[in-house]
Amino acid sequence: MSELATHGAHPQGFAHQFEDIEQQRDAGRLGMWVFLVTEILFFGGMFTAYTIYRALHLASFIQGSHQLEVKFGATNTAVLIFSSLTMALAIRSAQTGKKKGQIIFWLILTMILGALFLGLKLRFEWYHDYVDGIVPGVQWFYNGPYAPGVKMFMCFYFFMTGLHALHMVVGLGVLTVLVVMTARNRFSSEYYAPLEISGLYWHFVDIVWIFLFPLLYLIGGRY
Amino acid sequence: MSTAIAEIHETPAESGVNYLNVTYGIKSWLLTLDHKRIGLLYLGSITFMFFVGGMAAVLMRLHLVEPQGALFEPETYNKMFSTHGIIMVFFFLVPSIPATLGNFLIPLMIGARDVAFPKLNLMSWYIFITGAALALYATLSGGVDTGWTFYPPYSSLYSHTHVVAVALGVFVAGFSSILTGLNFIVTIHKMRAPGMTWFRLPLFIWSMYATSLIFVLGTPVIAITLFLLGMERILHVGIFDPSVGGDPLLFQHLFWFYSHPAVYIMILPGMGVVSELITAFSRKKIFGYAFVAFSSLAIAIISFIVWGHHMFVTGQSIYAGLVFSVLSFLVAIPSAVKVFNWTATLYKGSISYEAPMLYALGFVGLFTIGGLTGLFLASLATDVHLNGTYFIVAHFHYVMVGGAVMAYMGGLHFWWPKITGRLYPDLWARIAAAIIFIGFNLTFFPQFVLGYLGMPRRYAIYPAEFQVLNVMSSAGASILGIGYLIPLIYLIWSMRYGKPAGPNPWGAKGLEWTTQSPPLTQNFETIPIVTEDAYNYPPEVARV
Numbered sequence: 016m017s018e019l020a021t022h023g024a025h026p027q028g029f030a031h032q033f034e035d036i037e038q039q040r041d042a043g044r045l046g047m048w049v050f051l052v053t054e055i056l057f058f059g060g061m062f063t064a065y066t067i068y069r070a071l072h073l074a075s076f077i078q079g080s081h082q083l084e085v086k087f088g089a090t091n092t093a094v095l096i097f098s099s100l101t102m103a104l105a106i107r108s109a110q111t112g113k114k115k116g117q118i119i120f121w122l123i124l125t126m127i128l129g130a131l132f133l134g135l136k137l138r139f140e141w142y143h144d145y146v147d148g149i150v151p152g153v154q155w156f157y158n159g160p161y162a163p164g165v166k167m168f169m170c171f172y173f174f175m176t177g178l179h180a181l182h183m184v185v186g187l188g189v190l191t192v193l194v195v196m197t198a199r200n201r202f203s204s205e206y207y208a209p210l211e212i213s214g215l216y217w218h219f220v221d222i223v224w225i226f227l228f229p230l231l232y233l234i235g236g237r238y
Numbered sequence: 239m240s241t242a243i244a245e246i247h248e249t250p251a252e253s254g255v256n257y258l259n260v261t262y263g264i265k266s267w268l269l270t271l272d273h274k275r276i277g278l279l280y281l282g283s284i285t286f287m288f289f290v291g292g293m294a295a296v297l298m299r300l301h302l303v304e305p306q307g308a309l310f311e312p313e314t315y316n317k318m319f320s321t322h323g324i325i326m327v328f329f330f331l332v333p334s335i336p337a338t339l340g341n342f343l344i345p346l347m348i349g350a351r352d353v354a355f356p357k358l359n360l361m362s363w364y365i366f367i368t369g370a371a372l373a374l375y376a377t378l379s380g381g382v383d384t385g386w387t388f389y390p391p392y393s394s395l396y397s398h399t400h401v402v403a404v405a406l407g408v409f410v411a412g413f414s415s416i417l418t419g420l421n422f423i424v425t426i427h428k429m430r431a432p433g434m435t436w437f438r439l440p441l442f443i444w445s446m447y448a449t450s451l452i453f454v455l456g457t458p459v460i461a462i463t464l465f466l467l468g469m470e471r472i473l474h475v476g477i478f479d480p481s482v483g484g485d486p487l488l489f490q491h492l493f494w495f496y497s498h499p500a501v502y503i504m505i506l507p508g509m510g511v512v513s514e515l516i517t518a519f520s521r522k523k524i525f526g527y528a529f530v531a532f533s534s535l536a537i538a539i540i541s542f543i544v545w546g547h548h549m550f551v552t553g554q555s556i557y558a559g560l561v562f563s564v565l566s567f568l569v570a571i572p573s574a575v576k577v578f579n580w581t582a583t584l585y586k587g588s589i590s591y592e593a594p595m596l597y598a599l600g601f602v603g604l605f606t607i608g609g610l611t612g613l614f615l616a617s618l619a620t621d622v623h624l625n626g627t628y629f630i631v632a633h634f635h636y637v638m639v640g641g642a643v644m645a646y647m648g649g650l651h652f653w654w655p656k657i658t659g660r661l662y663p664d665l666w667a668r669i670a671a672a673i674i675f676i677g678f679n680l681t682f683f684p685q686f687v688l689g690y691l692g693m694p695r696r697y698a699i700y701p702a703e704f705q706v707l708n709v710m711s712s713a714g715a716s717i718l719g720i721g722y723l724i725p726l727i728y729l730i731w732s733m734r735y736g737k738p739a740g741p742n743p744w745g746a747k748g749l750e751w752t753t754q755s756p757p758l759t760q761n762f763e764t765i766p767i768v769t770e771d772a773y774n775y776p777p778e779v780a781r782v
Contacts, residue, residue, distance in 0.1 A: 060462035152473025
């Protein structure tokens with residue numbers, strides 16, 4: 016029986032249904048891991064479809080892959096990996112009880128890197144694809160070899176990177192909330208669970224990209 | 239005997255305040271974070287969906303009274319069975335026991351104040367309502383004619399009905415399942431009362447845990463599959479369309495990767511409920527607790543590797559078919575373990591036949607028939623004959639209606655006094671249970687025969703020689719319909735006029751019976767400490 020729960024003298028961020036802050040932190044962490052498992056299955060369906068069609072239409076998928084610019088994909092990979100570092104540093108700052116300014120600095124840097132990723136993707140990749148007419152269902156005037164297969168490849172390219180970008184946007188929203196919470200002194204070295212589990216999410220989204228980059232840009236034997 | 243102590247403490251403390259009357263007004267319900275109220279929100283919504291889906295079924299059966307079809311154009315008939323399937327599967331059966339009884343009972347049974355994430359719980363109800371509203375809107379504005387399976391390329395390229403809206407509804411409702419499953423897994427792992435070890439958990443909790451695993455592992459895959467389907471339809475890009483190199487079989491693989499486990503989402507919670515009912519009404523400890531508990535997990539795990547048995551006649555490789563056939567037979571093992579253990583629990587128990595027990599016994603018999611006929615379909619050769627016939631329809635209705643809905647009704651009757659604090663008229667409940675049992679068998683047993691004789695499913699017309707059996711089935715459906723209406727009436731009646739139930743009207747074991755009825759918002763005045771196994775009925779009560 017928790018005295019804390021019934022009498023309201025509980026630490027910041029404590030929810031009434033738990034016995035103590037330790038239980039709450041464990042629950043939050045497990046919840047996020049389970050959520051990430053559902054995310055793996057979610058992306059997994061798409062990866063499965065991609066893999067099967069790649070095997071069925073190998074030449075077209077290689078041709079499709081040549082439509083993408085590796086230099087932008089590579090830059091964005093570096094940007095995302097760096098953003099994972101800054102996210103980890105934000106959590107580390109909270110854990111070691113650093114000033115809130117430092118936590119906010121790392122969080123905002125993470126956000127800038129996330130936004131940079133999306134900006135590069137939008138301006139130098141998707142927009143160019145649109146201009147070049149290789150966006151299936153929207154603007155399509157590709158007339159090179161293997162047109163139907165390339166179209167399918169581009170479908171998967173847009174679905175997969177689009178879904179990934181959507182997760183990035185959600186991540187930026189979460190980071191914004193974290194910045195506000197940090198500014199309001201909601202975290203301390205005892206309680207920083209929201210930072211920690213949001214970090215798990217952010218790293219997960221990065222890892223998805225780590226799989227997308229080689230699958231879409233690199234394999235296909237052009238370098 | 240901590241539970242007994244808790245009872246002494248809590249019964250006199252019944253101050254009249256409970257989770258139902260602590261606050262009033264529509265806002266207090268729509269913004270509630272109490273798992274019990276959220277369970278009731280789900281109960282109301284899925285009951286509504288059940289009667290919508292049931293209406294479609296009744297119309298279908300009326301239509302099939304005559305060989306040429308009595309009521310509709312064939313197109314309308316197609317929409318009718320699609321609506322019935324989609325609503326019943328995604329908006330009634332999948333959420334049925336988990337979202338209502340599961341939400342209500344899990345924290346009570348494990349001795350917690352609430353689920354781990356109450357806000358997420360409420361959010362998942364809103365997500366469900368959004369999905370259901372989309373599906374209903376699509377149904378009312380013209381319906382969908384693809385069947386509940388949405389097979390492309392028909393669904394993505396040729397159907398002129400509201401496929402996208404319905405698929406979006408199912409997609410959205412899927413996230414409600416995912417979040418519910420996530421919430422339950424974390425709750426069961428982290429929120430158990432002191433002393434409530436894994437092997438002291440009621441078997442209902444084990445079955446909810448197994449169900450939640452399927453929720454979180456399966457549902458995301460159907461979500462992404464429906465997303466791809468919708469994209470193909472909206473953007474006219476080729477994904478499953480064979481004319482541009484797409485593979486319609488891939489859709490079926492992805493679809494059944496979720497939808498076969500989804501069958502176990504429907505039946506596993508029912509098995510959990512039946513384990514509770516049979517122990518309570520035979521006043522005996524369950525026979526082979528660990529076997530029943532692990533068989534739930536085994537069913538959940540095996541459910542993910544048998545999907546190919548839906549595709550024996552689709553052009554899937556014959557070797558894949560062989561493997562899937564063998565694996566499908568494996569499901570029979572944990573299912574049989576459960577049936578045998580329930581039977582062994584009944585043996586020398588002091589059995590009483592209150593309404594919930596009637597449903598439980600009905601479940602055991604009907605599920606056995608449904609399960610055994612599943613073996614016919616898991617055999618490659620017989621499946622070629624029976625696939626696409628009414629035999630399939632009869633088989634899965636024995637599992638889903640004879641199994642899952644029976645258990646749901648049993649569970650609802652069993653915990654109704656806990657939920658509302660009132661007793662319903664037991665005689666009426668027994669009569670309704672008997673009517674449902676008779677109506678159900680009259681509806682679906684003839685369909686086994688029809689299917690064996692070769693009548694295909696999903697047709698608006700049929701050869702005249704099948705009329706007698708079809709009329710029997712339709713007659714059964716109307717009896718079944720009446721059987722479902724009676725509980726609706728007396729359960730609603732009992733909320734106001736029923737006799738007060740007291741904390742434990744059945745003399746059952748389990749933490750949920752140690753607290754007042756209806757429970758307090760925080761469930762327990764003090765969090766109980768558990769010192770005994772589940773179903774620890776005193777041995778002297780068990781007749782020798």
